[in-house]
Amino acid sequence: PISGVPLGHEFNSFVLALLQVSGRAPKESQSVIDQIKAIDKPLNFETFVSLTCQKCPDVVQALNLMSVINPNITHTMIDGAVFKKEAEDIMAVPAIFLNGESFGNGRMTVSDILNELGEGPDASEFEGKETFDVLVIGGGPASASAAIYAARKGLKTGIVADRIGGQVNDTADIENLIGVKKTTGPELSSNLEQHISDYKVDIMKGVRADKIQKTDEGTDVTLNNGATLKTKSLIIATGARWRQLGVPGESEFANKGxxxxxxxxxxxxxxxxxxxxxxxxxxxxxxxxxxxxxxxxxxxxxxxxxxxxxxxxxxxxxxxxxxxxxxxxxxxxxxxxxxxxxxxxxxxxxxxxxxxxxxxxxQIGLSPNTEWVGDAVQRNRMGEIEVDRLNQTNVPGIFAAGDCTDQRYKQIIISMGSGASAALSAFDYLIRN
The missing domain is CATH 3.50.50.60 (FAD/NAD(P)-binding domain)
Structure with a gap:
């Protein structure tokens, strides 16, 4: 159901819902579809949105899809600008409620929602994967570039990411990507995923890397579901997130002003x-x-x-x-x-x-998503991974690219270049070792 007028960014959500109800096949993998079908309890979702919100359609479309696939799931989109009384205490969108209780805030994909429900990818799904030549951690422009360049070199390549696009998904208009006059974050993210999919890259979405361990054969990467992946070389491109002020009241009033x-x-x-x-x-x-x-x-x-x-x-x-x-x-x-x-x-x-x-x-900048790395590689006082001009870390065989590194300028086009550099350096490392 829709409570409000499905215009603005939600018009596409409305059209897509009509197509899905009419039988259009979902783009999610069969594994994800099976996870949705396996839910055997009633889940009634409500999502408060604003029609100018670029993050909201991802949530609305994800929950719409889940409700189409599984009759145990219902979803109602509520336009906070129309239903002001109901949205009075909601100061950030998308705001997601499940069975009347707060479920989440911010962008969530189908995989994110399944993980929050405890229905995410099981470790058994990763059993039997052969050792990668190059494993890329992250889903933003740097990781996309790294994965494509590695695959084009004929290397067995995998990519582990919560979502493809990373922080770019939360960017409105992009007008400084040379050769592309204007695009949006969600549109660029979609293009990145499609471009990666054109190559033989094992895309593992909905999971995160929790730990890396250097071995004699390469590097072991432990995921948040307990699975372990092995790779001969590793590229860390986990990007960054909005930096917080760290003052009293900031966390207490998150989504409340x-x-x-x-x-x-x-x-x-x-x-x-x-x-x-x-x-x-x-x-x-x-x-x-x-x-x-x-x-x-x-x-x-x-x-x-x-x-x-x-x-x-x-x-x-x-x-x-x-x-x-x-x-x-x-x-x-x-x-x-x-x-x-x-x-x-x-x-x-x-x-x-x-x-x-x-x-x-x-709006005070970004913080690198590198806490999970620990002391496996050298980081500076800001938490950024230190790399040389070849995007090599202080550990042979482990490279890093993009906004999670100490590269001075945090720009999409620079991250893409550093991802390509890291992949080429990884290729050079592999042929010499």
């Missing part, structure tokens, strides 16, 4: 006062977008001046409902049942100040 995606959650703050923390390009772009929806936007920048491109700064300062506060160190996000303000220290005077508002959008 603290948000990280202005495109997805901005409409939930229509007519309200919000803050954006971060004066780089992402922060200023977020503030500009939110100014068109919200009553007032206050941007907080830690430094003495914003770091965004001058054209973006000029655009922001031209808007009548925005304020820029520099030299501001955020110290606390306040609230009761939801956010009601932000406290910061004026670094010039050391004076503590408070601004009342309804939401805080954090």
């Amino acid at each position: 603290v948000a990280y995606c202005p495109h997805c959650d901005g409409p939930l703050f229509e007519g309200k006062d919000v803050a954006v923390v971060g004066g780089g390009n992402s922060g200023v772009e977020a503030a500009i977008d939110l100014a068109g929806i919200c009553n007032h936007v206050t941007l907080f920048e830690f430094g003495e001046e914003m770091r965004a491109d001058s054209v973006l700064q000029d655009r922001l300062r031209s808007l009548p409902n925005t304020t820029v506060i520099t030299n501001a160190a955020t110290s606390e996000i306040t609230g009761t049942d939801r956010v009601n303000g932000i406290t910061y220290t004026d670094r010039a005077t050391d004076e503590s100040k408070h601004v009342e508002l309804d939401g805080v959008f954090v």
Whole structure:
């Protein structure tokens, strides 16, 4: 069922649902379809969305598909902008409820949902896999590039990923991928998966790497379901996620006024006062977008001046409902049942100040997804994997690429190049060893 008008990004979800009900075969693997069919208890899902949310269609389409495959599963999409009373306490979308209880927030694929339900890929599905020449960990642009380059060299290649596309899935418009004037994150992610599928690459979705162990024959990779994969060379390309402020109130009010995606959650703050923390390009772009929806936007920048491109700064300062506060160190996000303000220290005077508002959008960069690596390879103080110009780590046979490394610039096109470099270096390593 649909509660609302299926327009915006949800129009495709509506059309796809009609096709699936009419008998169109799902694109999921038979293994995933069998996992869905095996669910033998009633599951009633509800998903609150906004029509501008780029993450929401993935969740809606995943749950729609599951409900088509298994009659024990139902799903209702609810447009929070239409059903404002029902969505009053929901400050981030997509918000997913199962049988009336909170189930999850943010983008979730079919595999993610099955894992959350305890129905994910079993370790037995990975038994008997032969040793890979190259195993790529991660699903973003760097890992896609690495997998394709390795496969084109005739190497037995596998890729392990929660989802293909990684952080790119949460990116709105992409206009700096040379040769492609404009695309979106979800569209690029879909293209990456299709391109990988054109080659002999063993794509293992819905699982994560938990541990790596160097051996005499290569590297053993233990997955979160307990399975172990063996590979002669390894490429780590697990990307990065939104960096958190780490101040009181941030985690307490997550999805209750603290948000990280202005495109997805901005409409939930229509007519309200919000803050954006971060004066780089992402922060200023977020503030500009939110100014068109919200009553007032206050941007907080830690430094003495914003770091965004001058054209973006000029655009922001031209808007009548925005304020820029520099030299501001955020110290606390306040609230009761939801956010009601932000406290910061004026670094010039050391004076503590408070601004009342309804939401805080954090835009302060990225943190590498490398905690699981431990001390298997050398990382810097930021957690980034240290690599040389050939994308080699300090451990022979283990390479790294993309935003999880210490490469200076975190850009899609640079990550793609580093993925290719890592694959070529792995090939060179294999022929010499």
